[in-house]
Every structure is written in C-alpha cells, then in structure tokens.
Amino acid sequence: MKHPWTRGPFKRIMMTQNATTLRRGAAVSRLVALLFLLSSARVPAAADTDPRVVLVTIDGFPAAMLADEKTPIPRLRKLATAGVMAEGMRVCNPTMTWPNHTTLVTGLRADRHSVLFNGILTRGEADAPVSVDPRRDKSELVAAPTLYDLLHDAGMRTAGINWPCTRNSKSLDDDFPDSPEPLLHSTPRLRQELRASDARMNAAFIVAGRGIKSGAKIGLVDNIDVAPTIARLLGKALPNAQGRILNEILVSE
Template sequence: MSRILAIGFALLVGFCPMAEAVEQHVVVITIDGLPASYLNDIHASLPVIRGLAKSGVAAVDGMHVSNPSVTWPNHTTLMTGVHPEKHGVIFNGGLERIPATNMVRVNPKKTQAELVRVPLLFDIIKEAGLSSAAINWPCTRESKSIDDNFPDVPENVRNSSPRLVKELTESGVLRHFEDGGSIVRDEVWTDAACHVIRHRMPRLLALHLLNLDSTHHRYGPNSAPGYTAAALCDAMVGRVVKAIDEAGVRDRTTIFLVADHGFAAIHKSLNPNAILRREGLIQVENGKVTSARAFVVPEGGTGLVYLTNPETATQDAQTVRRLFEGAEGIVSVLGPDEFARYHMPTPATHKDMANLILVAKDGYTVGGATAGDEFVVVNKSGTTGSHGFLSTEPKMNAIFVASGSGIKSGVALKAIDNSDVAPTAARLLGVPLKQATGRILTEILAEGN
C-alpha cells in the first residue's frame, strides 16, 4: 500500500504546475549613442527607461565600453563577454587591403564568421536548445543560430530570416523601410521586435535602435534634437515593454537597457591623411588615392594608422610620430605595446589591427580626408558629435539599466564593464558563458539566480 501511495504522489508532483521549469526570457535593447549622463539629465525625457531603472538597477556612472568605442565592436562585446582583443571586431565591418594601392578600407558586407572570433551568446544558447532573435544587431549576418534575424548590415532585408521577412511584408511593416530614414527604420525594427515577442517570444531577443546616434552625430549630444531623438527611443522601448506584457511573460522576462557608447560634442576635425599626403606618404591623382605607405582609418575620437610598406614601416612610424605627437588636437600616439591596456589586439595577434593609434583631444574628431593642407579644420556647421574616443573618457560611458525577473531593486551600482552584460544574461538563461572575461553581476541578481 505504501508503495502505491508513493508512486501516486510522484505522479501527482510530476503533473503539478509548480514542478514545471519556468522559462526565463532576456531582452537586450541597445540605444546607439545614449550616454550614461542622460539617465539623470533633467533635459532628457526618458519616463520608460527611468521607470525600468526605478523598479530595477541602474549604474550611476554608467558602463565602461570597449575600444574602439564604436558600434560593432561594442555590440559584439555585449554578446560575447569579451573585448576586441579576443572577439576580433575593431570596425563597423571588416578591414580590406587593396594591393594595387596599399590602401585599406572597411567593408560592412561581412558575415559573422568573417568578423567574430568567438561564439556569440546566440550561438551558446542555441547549443542549449534555446531560441533567439536579433533585430538590427551587428555582426550577425548569415548566423546559423538566430531563429529570427534582421541583421545590421547593408541590404538588411535581403540578409534577414525568410520567415520574418514574409511575415513583416504581409503585415505591411516593411513598406517604407528601404526609402525611409533613420527614424522610420527604428520604427520598423521596433515593430519587428514586437512582432516576434507577441508571436513566438524567444528566450533571448536583442534589439538595436540607431536614430539617436545619427542625430547626435549631426547636432551633438545634449542638443534639442538629441533630447528629442532620445525621447522617441524611450517611447519605442515602451512599445517593446508593452509587447512583453501582451505576450504574458513580463514576470519571466529580464530587460537590459544599454548603449554601445556615449558621445562628445565636436568643434574641430583633424585631417591626418591630408598631412600624410603633403609629406609624400600618400599619393593622390584626380582626387583618388593611388598609393599609400601610411594611411589613417578614422574611428571618431581615434585614428587607426596603417603602415603598409614593410620596407619603410619603421621610418614611416617615426614620421607619423614626428608629425602628430604634440600637434593640436592630439593627446597621444599609441604604439602596439600600449594596446593591451585598452583591451585591443596588436598587429601580431590580429592581421587587421593598426600599427599606431592617434588619440584625439576632447572636442576634436579624426577625419579621413586627403585634400587640403590644414590639419585642423573648424566645423563650419557648428557643434556636431562623435564617439570613438578611448573608453577612459567618461563621456564614452554608456547607459546601463537592468529590470524585471531575477533583478533586485535598489542596488547601489556605480559603474560596470560592458563585458559583464553577456555573462549576466547567460546566468539568467541558465547557460554558462565560459569564454567571458567579464563578470556575472551577482550583486544585482535576486536569490536563486
């Protein structure tokens, strides 16, 4: 009799809802170019984001970002838990060398396999049998792990998941995507994310909004257009939260609201390639570069210097230092022995890494123009904006907010590193991220996570 009762009890527990594993969901939203400072800026209207922070956790000093502090390297850190020295992404694309001219250029039409040296979190959870979606997320082209993919690449729609394209086309969401500007595209990406959430809520969804970055580049941070663009992004975050509610999974969903980098106001531009042309290291005919022994790829607050002729590289490095060390607008010229300090690869560990790095001062940005003889050019259009400065510059700190399932409320958090996001998300999903150099933010996690 006791054996029969024991079997009956075991069967009862097996069918009891309390015994079922709860499916945890994680949503990561990046607002491109949203500085940490906006969270407490009285001029910034961010009711949804501040609501998430109030019910969860926000880093007071924001999130330290990866170098270069540009979009694709930092989105890759957010989904790998490692910096560019390990994941290998150092541009918004992949570097290409042109043998005929010794020129270098960045090509954004690259696949995940060509760009990223380690698995993305999408890949890690796929192996564990969990679903994912990535909307406008960089370095995901031709991903074999993402169930609904709308990658951040040229020809976005052509490279997106056929099922998702079909559904968004039938619903009319994609009608104005190709011809619309950055605001329309953010609207479409938000609609796409909400569609996926409502119809087949994945275990991990990543959404990247881009219009604020475009606006800050044109008008600068802390500008009226910048604040307006930030408010629009906040409203889009509200739509995603509403979709999570409508999907009935709010109590099982963690939301990370982050950015890839901050922003700095710019008043002057630096044209190192024009000076290299003047010094004979770059040859130009009819406005086109015909050869280059040294060439600078601009990354905003930094410029990556490529010395393309091995026979003259030592001499050319000395010339670059002579020309730019101590020049107006330049903080320093970094050599490979200093790259590790900023978690960047060296030419010895990454074939596409630069030989030197020009570091601009606050208020200056590095341009790529080869025309003219002036190194410093004042912005005729007034204040603009840029990023790409070293991550030690506080203005590059990105916003960090975590809220929802598994997150404590009211934890005092000063600053974190953006490599901490992926391992923390992985912990919430119950999947270890062994490759991560970032840490799990255990201090913000509720008991049992």
C-alpha cells in the same frame, strides 16, 4: 504583426538596438544597455520554466544624459526605478558600434573576439586608402562563441533585430541583421512575414517658427519634401528635388 519569436512556449533571447554611431574617447558608455527578464506575472520567477530575456541597446546614448534631469526619457526612468541602474558602463576599445555590441554578447574585449571595426578592414590597390567592408557574415567577423550560440546549442529560441555581426548566423532563429541590405540577409521565415505584412512605419514631422502656420494639422508628407520646403523658407529653390514644397504649412505672404 506578430513575429515568429513572439509565439509558442519557447525559452527565448532577443537582441535589438537603435543604431547610431558611437563617438570615440568615452570614459563611460555612450551606449545604454537595457536587460529585461520577462516572466509571467502569475508564476514566481524561481519557478518560471519559460524565461525570456530581451537585450536592448540605445547606441550613442551617454550615461550623463541618463543622469541629466533635463533629458526627456520618462519610460527609461520608470524602468530604472523598477530595476537597477548603474552609474555608468565602461566600453572597450575601439569605441565603435560593432566591437562593443559584440562584447555585450561574448563577454570579451575586441582583441579577443576580433571585431575591430564596423566591418572588416580591407586593402585596395597599392596607393589606395584602406576601407571598411560591412558586407560580411558573422562567421567572418566574430572569432569567439556568442551568447546566442550557447543558447541556440542548448535548444533555446533566439532572435536578433538590427544587431551587428549576425548576418547569416546559424544560431539565430529569426534575424534582421545590422548590415547593408538587411532584408536580403534576414532569416527566411522573418523575411517572409515582413514581405507579407502591409504595415508601414511613418516618422514624425513637426515644424514650428516664423513663416509656419500655427496649430495646423496636415496629412502624410514624404521625407523628400523636407529639403525643398526648407529652401523655400530661406527664399531659395532646390530645382533637382524630387519632393514638393509643403505650401500648406507656410504662412501666405
């Protein structure tokens, strides 16, 4: 499926992340930020009148893993060889996903852009603990201009895929926000295309070890089948599971 931001002669910025929670206490980044300047191979960069920039983050990925030769990341290593790789990237406090992603698009630390949690800290009743509410719009979360605000105001095309603190942003032409019920809060055009698409994403499923058939291939399975199958391997039953036991992968007794 071609998304709207992939078509037409527009200047574009796109932001996307692989969302995994950051751990506290990192001296250097537990987030890999990949920045691409995409331009036509037929036109010199200096003469490019249609620049495209894509900012991709791999959340929860420490710099040490990127440097570790045992980490199986051939595509990232190829990108690093073709471009520039830093020794590491220091993060701002608090070392959480939403504050640091907001820093990436504002150039400000959290005390300046106001995103201190993965949502907004809220108080309940007098004796109740505080909680974090992620169901908030960008206007309620971010207290500073963002890069995509600047570019949108300059007439450029902007898009976000699973980027924090963008819900109902007026500066993103197409947006699938990192928030609860993301499809409900996606921009109308993108939501319409997603609903009209018959494309589906299937996750990988590989099982190996004692009690498992060797070299076998099976058709599609459901994620609800995993728990009852593991229980069966351990000689137990999971009576309330909605999935089935994948007997076709098990060695017959």
